[in-house]
Amino acid sequence: MTSLSAPVPPVPSEVALGSIAWLRASVARFSNGPDHTRRRALAVDALAPVDTDALQGTAFSRTHRIVAGLDVVDVMAEIARPVPVGVLAEALGLPDVSADVTPVAAAYHPHVLPGAAAEAALTRLIAECGGPTELAAARIGLLVQACDATAGLVGNGLLASLTGKPAEQPVLATRRRIDGEDVTVSLDGTPFGAGPRACPGARQAVALATGVLEALRGFRLTEVETTWVPAPNLRMPAVLRVTRG
Numbered sequence: 001m002t003s004l005s006a007p008v009p010p011v012p013s014e015v016a017l018g019s020i021a022w023l024r025a026s027v028a029r030f031s032n033g034p035d036h037t038r039r040r041a042l043a044v045d046a047l048a049p050v051d052t053d054a055l056q057g058t059a060f061s062r063t064h065r066i067v068a069g070l071d072v073v074d075v076m077a078e079i080a081r082p083v084p085v086g087v088l089a090e091a092l093g094l095p096d097v098s099a100d101v102t103p104v105a106a107a108y109h110p111h112v113l114p115g116a117a118a119e120a121a122l123t124r125l126i127a128e129c130g131g132p133t134e135l136a137a138a139r140i141g142l143l144v145q146a147c148d149a150t151a152g153l154v155g156n157g158l159l160a161s162l163t164g165k166p167a168e169q170p171v172l173a174t175r176r177r178i179d180g181e182d183v184t185v186s187l188d189g190t191p192f193g194a195g196p197r198a199c200p201g202a203r204q205a206v207a208l209a210t211g212v213l214e215a216l217r218g219f220r221l222t223e224v225e226t227t228w229v230p231a232p233n234l235r236m237p238a239v240l241r242v243t244r245g
């Protein structure tokens with residue numbers, strides 16, 4: 001996977017402290033060289049003490065509680081985004097900040113112009129993390145990276161188990177700078193990436209998704225057609241309504 005070892009397109013470094021642009025400029029995901037090494041180590045170290053069995057168990061019980069008493073549930077909105085992020089946040093020593101992570105995740109990638117709601121949500125996340133440091137960015141970065149991708153793992157896994165079709169890969173491609181050009185690189189066949197930037201949260205993501213999916217056993221789809229999210233880089237259901245079988 002030599003192309004995945006290439007640098008990522010750089011993001012602006014002259015940014016307002018605590019803004020979405022600051023988050024991009026402070027996380028491993030959009031950094032190269034020694035900045036990437038140092039920031040990735042912060043993220044890896046923050047994940048290291050997290051017990052994956054506990055993540056799975058808590059994701060199971062939280063999902064179980066949400067579906068208890070509901071006739072029909074949209075798994076994507078009510079479970080696949082908030083549960084994994086909320087459970088991971090608590091494992092990282094934060095409160096359940098999932099409601100603020102979702103808008104920040106939607107504004108995280110450099111081609112998006114962040115709106116006021118995303119900036120305000122990030123301000124609250126930074127406050128929960130004790131101020132705008134590189135460590136705070138690393139913790140927020142973990143939650144933001146977990147958000148859509150793990151929702152995709154849950155949605156695609158559920159869809160596959162209910163339709164008998166193979167599970168789709170949630171994250172389809174990434175960006176690299178190769179020979180001075182910013183190019184899209186396919187992640188086909190490497191669901192968690194590869195090389196020095198491979199996903200450091202793969203084990204945690206699988207544990208969270210497994211816990212959620214265990215709690216949804218015995219449910220069935222209410223609709224035959226699946227609507228997919230419009231993002232070109234993500235392959236996951238936009239809505240996935242299920243009811244008890």
Ligand code: HEM
Pocket residue numbers: 004028029030040043088141142143145146147149150151153170171174175187190191192193194196197198199200201202204205208
């Ligand atoms: C607990 C959930 C997750 C966490 C905490 C997490 C965290 C991260 C972080 C911090 C990075 C940046 C690493 C770096 O640049 O050095 C990353 C990259 C990546 N993650 Fe995850 N992630 C999670 C779930 C997922 C899932 C479910 C998928 C897909 C199925 C995924 C796919 C990827 C890929 C493909 C990359 C590499 C992107 C690239 O090379 O440009 N992640 N993840």
